[in-house]
Amino acid sequence: MLSLGRKNNRDLLTPLEAELAPRGRGVARLHRQPVWRSAGRLADLPRWTGSAAALGFLTLTIGYGIVIGGHGRIVSDALLSAAGFGIEAVKLSGQREINEFQILEALEIHEGTSLALFDAAGARERLNDMAWVKNASVMKFYPSTLQIKIEERVPYALWQRGDLVSIVNESGDVITDDVDGRYANLLLVVNHGAQRRAVEINKALENVPELRPRVRAAFLISDRRWDLQLENGISIRLPEQNIDAALADLVKMDDENGLLSRDIVAIDMRLGDRVTVRLSDEAAEERNIMTGGEGGSKKRERDT
Numbered sequence: 688m689l690s691l692g693r694k695n696n697r698d699l700l701t702p703l704e705a706e707l708a709p710r711g712r713g714v715a716r717l718h719r720q721p722v723w724r725s726a727g728r729l730a731d732l733p734r735w736t737g738s739a740a741a742l743g744f745l746t747l748t749i750g751y752g753i754v755i756g757g758h759g760r761i762v763s764d765a766l767l768s769a770a771g772f773g774i775e776a777v778k779l780s781g782q783r784e785i786n787e788f789q790i791l792e793a794l795e796i797h798e799g800t801s802l803a804l805f806d807a808a809g810a811r812e813r814l815n816d817m818a819w820v821k822n823a824s825v826m827k828f829y830p831s832t833l834q835i836k837i838e839e840r841v842p843y844a845l846w847q848r849g850d851l852v853s854i855v856n857e858s859g860d861v862i863t864d865d866v867d868g869r870y871a872n873l874l875l876v877v878n879h880g881a882q883r884r885a886v887e888i889n890k891a892l893e894n895v896p897e898l899r900p901r902v903r904a905a906f907l908i909s910d911r912r913w914d915l916q917l918e919n920g921i922s923i924r925l926p927e928q929n930i931d932a933a934l935a936d937l938v939k940m941d942d943e944n945g946l947l948s949r950d951i952v953a954i955d956m957r958l959g960d961r962v963t964v965r966l967s968d969e970a971a972e973e974r975n976i977m978t979g980g981e982g983g984s985k986k987r988e989r990d991t
Contacts, residue, residue, distance in 0.1 A: 774802050774833055781837035784819045790835060793817060794825075802827050818863040844889065845875040846882040847904075859883040874905060881907035888913050891930045895938050901947070912957070922953040929959075936962075 774796055779787060793813045796805075807825040814823035814837070822838040843857040845866065854862045854870055859882035874892070876885045884907060892899045906914040913930070915923040925933055933956045940962070941947045946954070955963040 773831055774800050774805060775831040776833070778832065778834045779837070780835070782839065784839055784842070785817065785837065789817070790814070790837070794833075794835070796833075802829060802831055802833065805833065818865075842870055842873060844882070844885040845870060845873045846885070847875060847877045848879050848881075853882075855882045855885065857886060859885060875903065876905050876907065878907045880910050881905070888930075891934060894931055895934045897938055897941075898934065917947065919947070921947060921951060924953065924955045924957055926957045926959070 777791065777794070777796070779790060782790060793816075794810050795813070805827065807827060811823055811825045814820050814825070814835070819839050820837060821840045824836045826834045826836075828834060840856050840860075840862050842854045842862060844855055846853050846855045846859075846861070851864065852866050852875075853864045854866055854873070856862055861882075874885065874889055876882060876888065885905075888905045892902060901917050901919075902915050903918050904916045906916065908914055912927045913925045915925065917923065923937065937946070937954070937956065946964075950967050950969065951964050952967050953965040955965070
């Protein structure tokens with residue numbers, strides 16, 4: 688057994704005695720060496736190092752949990768918004784057919800969204816996917832303003848095929864199938880292919896402004912020529928060529944004898960030297976009575 692004196696002085700123990708001596712016992716507390724002193728440089732660290740390390744570990748743990756839980760963007764947005772970089776104003780310009788709510792919905796701005804982390808490219812893509820939008824720009828103005836400029840497609844005509852009616856632009860591209868009373872003043876073109884040739888009939892009608900308000904629809908027949916349907920139900924069959932001349936003659940005849948106000952159902956202008964008028968059943972019967980059954984056609988008057 689070790690003597691008490693030798694136990695108190697551990698430096699005097701032989702290697703065998705040190706191996707057999709109980710650990711932590713028999714050595715006075717004053718002679719024990721702290722663990723951090725035997726670690727070299729650790730002994731020189733400040734006293735607050737442990738607290739700082741614990742705080743850093745806690746911060747990393749919380750950050751890891753936020754990232755794993757998918758809340759990193761939300762927390763970052765909240766911090767940036769709190770720092771004064773939240774989206775507080777959205778300036779819109781250029782929109783006419785689209786209302787502001789539709790634009791804001793496409794932007795996907797939520798409470799606490801920061802301007803710095805706002806996905807401008809994604810917002811621009813969503814705006815360009817809207818039916819009425821031809822081109823959109825999204826610009827950030829720090830610290831808290833988002834500016835949106837919209838270039839819309841211009842409605843040119845209504846296109847009907849079957850029961851479906853769409854709004855088309857000047858090139859004939861469909862803008863939307865959502866049609867309401869705001870577009871009643873647009874010319875309605877009917878049948879397949881009519882949307883691509885709407886410019887043709889529209890420009891012809893622009894040359895006869897007296898007639899244009901009375902035209903309800905234009906029907907493309909066999910992809911060759913047009914039939915006009917007036918508001919009073921009269922159908923006007925136009926020729927393949929020289930539409931402008933035919934419409935000018937029609938307006939002249941209406942000015943001279945009120946042709947378009949008579950009890951007729953159709954005016955055929957397909958032949959170059961005559962105009963054939965089809966009376967309604969009642970008007971035809973009355974004419975037969977008055978003329979004794981004689982029929983006839985009215986020659987078209989042309990300027991020479």
